[in-house]
Amino acid sequence: MREKIFRSILNVTIVVLISGLLLFTIVLTHYYSGIQRKQLKDKLSLAALGVEQQGLHYLSQMGEDEDRITWIAKDGSILFDNHADIDKMGNHSDREEVKEAMETGVGSSRRHSITLTRNTVYEAVLLSDQTVLRISMDQISTLALLWGLIQPFGIILLLVVAIVYYVAEKLADQIMQPLDLIDLEHPLEEESYEEMAPFLNQIYHQKKQIKKQGKELDLRKLEFEQVVSHMREGLVLLNTNNQVLSINPAAMEIFQTTEKCIGADILSVERKQKFISAIEKAKEQGHSEIRLEKNNREYQFDISSICTKKGNGGFIILAFDITEQRNAEKMRREFSANVSHELKTPLQSIIGSAELMKTGIVKEEDIPRFIGHIHTEASRLVVLIEDIIRLSELDEEGEIQKEEVSLHQVATEVLLSLREKAEKQKVTLQLKGSQGIIPGVYRLLHEVIYNLCENAIKYNIEGGKVVVKIEDREQQASISVEDTGIGIPLEHQERVFERFYRVDKSHSKKTGGTGLGLSIVKHAVGYHNGKIDLFSREGKGTTVMIWFPKN
Amino acid sequence: MMRSRFDEELLMLNKELIEMGALCEDAIELVAKALETNDADIYKVVRPISVEIDHKERDIESRCMKLLLQQQPVARDLRQISAALKMITDMERIGDQAEDIAEIIGYLKGENLNSSVPVQEMARAAIKIVTESIDAYVNKDIVLAEAILKEDDIIDEYFMESKRRLIKMVAENPATGEYALDLLMITKYFERIGDHATNIAEWVIFSVTGEHEDA
Numbered sequence: 170m171r172e173k174i175f176r177s178i179l180n181v182t183i184v185v186l187i188s189g190l191l192l193f194t195i196v197l198t199h200y201y202s203g204i205q206r207k208q209l210k211d212k213l214s215l216a217a218l219g220v221e222q223q224g225l226h227y228l229s230q231m232g233e234d235e236d237r238i239t240w241i242a243k244d245g246s247i248l249f250d251n252h253a254d255i256d257k258m259g260n261h262s263d264r265e266e267v268k269e270a271m272e273t274g275v276g277s278s279r280r281h282s283i284t285l286t287r288n289t290v291y292e293a294v295l296l297s298d299q300t301v302l303r304i305s306m307d308q309i310s311t312l313a314l315l316w317g318l319i320q321p322f323g324i325i326l327l328l329v330v331a332i333v334y335y336v337a338e339k340l341a342d343q344i345m346q347p348l349d350l351i352d353l354e355h356p357l358e359e360e361s362y363e364e365m366a367p368f369l370n371q372i373y374h375q376k377k378q379i380k381k382q383g384k385e386l387d388l389r390k391l392e393f394e395q396v397v398s399h400m401r402e403g404l405v406l407l408n409t410n411n412q413v414l415s416i417n418p419a420a421m422e423i424f425q426t427t428e429k430c431i432g433a434d435i436l437s438v439e440r441k442q443k444f445i446s447a448i449e450k451a452k453e454q455g456h457s458e459i460r461l462e463k464n465n466r467e468y469q470f471d472i473s474s475i476c477t478k479k480g481n482g483g484f485i486i487l488a489f490d491i492t493e494q495r496n497a498e499k500m501r502r503e504f505s506a507n508v509s510h511e512l513k514t515p516l517q518s519i520i521g522s523a524e525l526m527k528t529g530i531v532k533e534e535d536i537p538r539f540i541g542h543i544h545t546e547a548s549r550l551v552v553l554i555e556d557i558i559r560l561s562e563l564d565e566e567g568e569i570q571k572e573e574v575s576l577h578q579v580a581t582e583v584l585l586s587l588r589e590k591a592e593k594q595k596v597t598l599q600l601k602g603s604q605g606i607i608p609g610v611y612r613l614l615h616e617v618i619y620n621l622c623e624n625a626i627k628y629n630i631e632g633g634k635v636v637v638k639i640e641d642r643e644q645q646a647s648i649s650v651e652d653t654g655i656g657i658p659l660e661h662q663e664r665v666f667e668r669f670y671r672v673d674k675s676h677s678k679k680t681g682g683t684g685l686g687l688s689i690v691k692h693a694v695g696y697h698n699g700k701i702d703l704f705s706r707e708g709k710g711t712t713v714m715i716w717f718p719k720n
Numbered sequence: 721m722m723r724s725r726f727d728e729e730l731l732m733l734n735k736e737l738i739e740m741g742a743l744c745e746d747a748i749e750l751v752a753k754a755l756e757t758n759d760a761d762i763y764k765v766v767r768p769i770s771v772e773i774d775h776k777e778r779d780i781e782s783r784c785m786k787l788l789l790q791q792q793p794v795a796r797d798l799r800q801i802s803a804a805l806k807m808i809t810d811m812e813r814i815g816d817q818a819e820d821i822a823e824i825i826g827y828l829k830g831e832n833l834n835s836s837v838p839v840q841e842m843a844r845a846a847i848k849i850v851t852e853s854i855d856a857y858v859n860k861d862i863v864l865a866e867a868i869l870k871e872d873d874i875i876d877e878y879f880m881e882s883k884r885r886l887i888k889m890v891a892e893n894p895a896t897g898e899y900a901l902d903l904l905m906i907t908k909y910f911e912r913i914g915d916h917a918t919n920i921a922e923w924v925i926f927s928v929t930g931e932h933e934d935a
Contacts, residue, residue, distance in 0.1 A: 429859075436735055437858045440742035 170345060175337035182329050190315075190322060198311045205308060206277070206290060212236060213292045213304040220302055225249060241267055241293075241301040248300065261303075266293040270301045279308075286313040403468075403488030409481055411435045411448065423463055423488050447472055451484055466492040500667065507669035511553055511683065515546040522546075556685040559616070560668070563692040569610050576605030576614065576639045576648050576717075583618045584637065587626060596629045598622075602639035605646035607717040613693040618648065620686040621713050625652035628711070649714045656707040665703070666691040726791050730800065733783055737804055740776040741854035743769055744811050747818035748850060748913060752843035754825050755906075766822035773815035777808045796930075803927035807857070810916040810923075814850060817909040817916075824902050824909075837882045837903050842910040845875050850913065853920040860928050868921035875914035882907040 216238055219227035231238055231251040240249040245262025247255040261267050269276025270293035278291045288310050293303040309317075347361050356369040356376070397404055403420030407413060413431050416438075421427060424438045436445065443459055450457040451472040459470050469489045475482040522539045525531050531539055577600070584598050591598050618637070625635040633653040640647045657665060661672045669684040694701050697717050705711040747769045754762035784805050787793065793801060849871050856865040886900045926932045 434731070434735055434738075436738040436742075440738050440745075440854070440858070442742055442746055445739070445742075 171337060171341040174341050174344070175334055178337050178340075179330060179333045182333055183326070186322070186326065186329065190318060194311055194314050194318065198309075198314055202288075202290070202308055205306060206292070209236070209290060209292045209304055209306050213294055213302065216304060217294050217296060217302050221296060237305045239303045239305070241303060243299045264291070264293075264303075266291040266303060267301050269293070270295045270303075271299075276301075281310070286310055286316075401490070403486070405435075405438075405486040405488075407435055407448075407484040407486065409483055411484075413438060414483065420486075420488055423468060423490075425464065444470065448484060448486075452481065460491070466490055467495050504668050507684070508557060511669065512550065515550045515553070518546045519543050519550075553683045553685075556683045556689065560685055560689055560692065563613075563689065563696065569613075569696075571608040571610055573606055574609040574611050574614055576607065576618075576646060577603065579611065579614050580618050580622075580637050580639065580648065583615065583622050587619070587622055590623070591626050591635070594626055594629060594633075595631045596626050596633045596635055598626075599634065599636045600639075601636065603641045605639040605641055605648060605717075607646050607697070607719055609697050609717065613696060617690050617693045617715070618650075620690050621650040624686060625650050625654065625711070628652070629654040633710075644720075645716045645718050647714060647716045649712055651710065651712040653710040656709050656711055657703070657705040658707050662703055662705060666701070726787070726793070726797075729783070729787055729791075730797065733780065733787070733801070733804055736776065736780050736783070737807065738854070738858055740773060740780065740808060740811050741850075741857065743773050743776065744814045744818070745847070745851055745854065747773070747815050748843070748847055751818045751821045751825070752840075752847055754822065755839055755843055758825075758828075760826050760828070763819070763822040763826045766819050770815045770819035773812055777812045780804060780808050796927075799927045799930055803923040807920050807923045810919045814913050814916045817913050821906050821909045824906055828899070828902055837885055837907065838878050839882070839903065839906060839910075842875060842878045842882070842907055845871075845878065846910045846913045846917070849875065849917040853917040853924070856921055856924045860924070862925055862928055865921040865924045869918055872914045872918040875911055879907050879911040 216227070216231075220240065225240075225248070228238060228240060228249045228251065233252055235251060237250065237252040239247060239261070241261045242248050245260040245267070247258045247261060249255065250258060262271075264278070266276035266278040269278070274295045276291075276293040280289050280291070281287075286309075288308040289305055290308050291303055291305045293301050295301055348365070351361055351365070351369065352358060353372065354376075356372045361369065397415075397417045400417060400419055403423045404415075404417045405413060405420045405424075406415045411434055413433060413435060416424075416426070416428070416431060424430075426438050430438050435448065439445075441461060444461060447457045447459040447470065451474045455474050455476065457472045459472070461468055461470060467490075469491045471487040471489075473485045473487075475485060522543050526536065526539055580600055584600055588598065622635060622637065629635065629652050635653075636649075636651045638649045638651070640649075657672055661670075664670045665672065666687050668688040670688075671684050691701060694715055694717075699715050699717045702714040703711065704714070747766055750762060750766055750769070753759070784801050787801055788798075791797075849868055852864055852868050852871070855861065856868065883904065886904055890897055890900045922932060
């Protein structure tokens with residue numbers, strides 16, 4: 170800015186200066202040469218008068234310091250010259266001014282010296298005796314004048330540069346001051362040049378837009394961070410060099426690492442060969458999956474390479490906890506294996522008995538025993554299938570209409586129907602406590618209490634006791650079934666609710682269960698959002714407590 | 721410019737060391753699993769890993785040599801490289817010993833290992849200590865490294881216990897002699913693996929603090 174102003178002022182000044190100088194010298198030389206000529210003419214007429222009257226005598230008074238006067242005879246020879254030796258001068262009749270004077274009476278001419286630095290001006294007049302008197306005078310030429318002026322002009326130029334510099338500085342400051350004062354944060358608040366208004370407006374609007382976009386970006390970022398950090402799945406972003414760009418809390422938990430790993434190689438987070446080669450595979454094929462066990466849980470890692478226009482842009486690693494899924498799969502596998510086994514055993518037994526009778530090996534008197542056997546096994550099969558159906562109903566069933574059910578009433582009915590069985594086992598039954606009214610499905614609750622009481626009788630000792638107690642609380646009702654039976658060993662307690670799980674591995678037919686009872690209980694309680702607890706000591710007895718919420 | 725090349729090389733060295741450590745972990749984990757399942761064919765699986773560990777050792781060695789010659793590192797960088805040179809020796813030994821155990825498992829021909837000797841416990845302890853020593857290296861975790869030095873005593877104790885039980889077993893039934901010796905070898909190898917892991921931990925401490933435990 171400053172330089173530009175300085176340069177343009179300087180340029181203008183120099184152009185003005187030079188053209189001024191040229192004009193000045195031309196006009197000046199012209200003017201002066203006019204004056205000089207007039208003077209010369211006056212002098213000549215004076216001299217002519219003198220020569221006419223006094224002849225050579227007048228001329229001889231002229232010294233060398235006077236203007237040069239030459240007297241030329243009619244034939245062109247020199248009669249007198251006050252500056253040069255007349256003998257050495259040639260014939261002058263061919264000179265322009267002399268010729269002109271001889272013809273018209275007066276003549277004038279101008280001749281340039283070879284160097285062009287001087288002009289000589291001649292004036293000639295024809296005297297009465299036909300001789301010519303000539304006067305000449307040296308004049309400085311325009312060029313010479315110019316040459317002479319260059320030095321002072323240079324000094325002036327230097328002065329001009331200094332002044333222009335100073336002025337430019339001042340001017341630039343003056344121009345810049347309002348610009349400097351513009352607050353770019355709030356461009357429209359300060360008064361400024363009118364010419365700047367469009368820019369300032371533009372800046373103002375862009376500023377507003379940037380602010381808005383920045384806010385939006387921040388919001389997006391926050392949203393993303395919130396989503397990522399609250400995600401249950403682990404998320405890790407890697408760049409092309411396998412360095413961690415970002416890792417969410419879930420992933421930190423999975424990999425047992427901290428934020429320190431950001432920027433480090435993924436190897437320092439997880440160095441399992443399988444994992445690293447999965448990343449390599451994702452690099453080649455764009456996607457790969459791998460299952461790994463970490464901290465006793467099983468995780469599935471989905472690795473995707475990020476494709477950009479420039480090629481690979483890094484990787485996204487998503488980690489899912491599939492422990493539950495794996496357990497469920499395992500349980501389903503076990504369940505189907507168990508179902509087939511449980512169904513096959515009684516059938517095998519039935520087929521065996523039937524075959525024996527068919528071949529006629531069985532004696533007549535044994536036939537009722539065999540048929541009885543087939544009957545028990547078949548009924549066992551029916552019970553089992555009923556249980557399985559009930560269980561799968563519970564699995565499949567959606568919402569069943571709930572109604573007010575009194576636990577006490579259900580328990581009373583259950584105990585009534587089990588009385589016979591209890592008497593057979595010599596077990597006494599007892600029901601205590603309050604009503605325990607909860608919203609529920611009667612059929613399912615009956616199932617729960619029946620199964621628990623049946624177990625309590627079945628696994629009791631002779632002369633034992635079963636106590637069913639119902640308690641009301643503000644938020645929930647509880648029912649506990651306590652027996653004095655054989656109890657469940659500690660290592661089995663966690664698993665008794667699994668399908669077909671039996672404490673007694675021999676699947677003894679003595680007790681005649683299907684191994685599905687407690688599983689049904691668990692499901693039905695879960696349906697009512699209830700909670701089951703099991704307390705048991707081997708040889709002392711078992712207590713099952715269930716809490717049902719009241720709302 | 722030179723400097724950033726050097727830093728990059730150091731990062732590569734670090735990466736390769738972690739990879740080699742991961743291979744060692746894989747090898748002994750496989751061996752431990754084979755001990756549980758009595759898998760007599762484990763040698764075929766462990767052998768290639770051991771070979772790969774050997775290759776890694778050569779690679780890292782030449783990388784270290786190149787760095788030492790070309791960059792003439794000092795102070796911390798020098799410590800890191802010299803510690804790496806020592807650590808790969810220990811890691812290579814761990815790989816070899818895992819391979820040796822795998823070979824012995826082959827000799828046992830599926831004979832029951834779940835005997836009175838605490839082989840499984842030793843295997844678990846060895847995996848733990850090797851994993852921790854590599855973790856200590858990865859995270860430059862001196863606290864963990866120092867904890868490892870104490871942990872090795874547990875494995876030593878297991879070894880002494882195994883020895884006592886095996887002596888008793890042979891005294892009661894001289895016919896089990898060969899079996900007992902094989903088991904003794906396995907426990908000894910685990911004990912050595914523990915020692916090598918301890919060495920690694922010591923070099924981790926050295927590379928960070930500049931002080932070596934034995935000094």
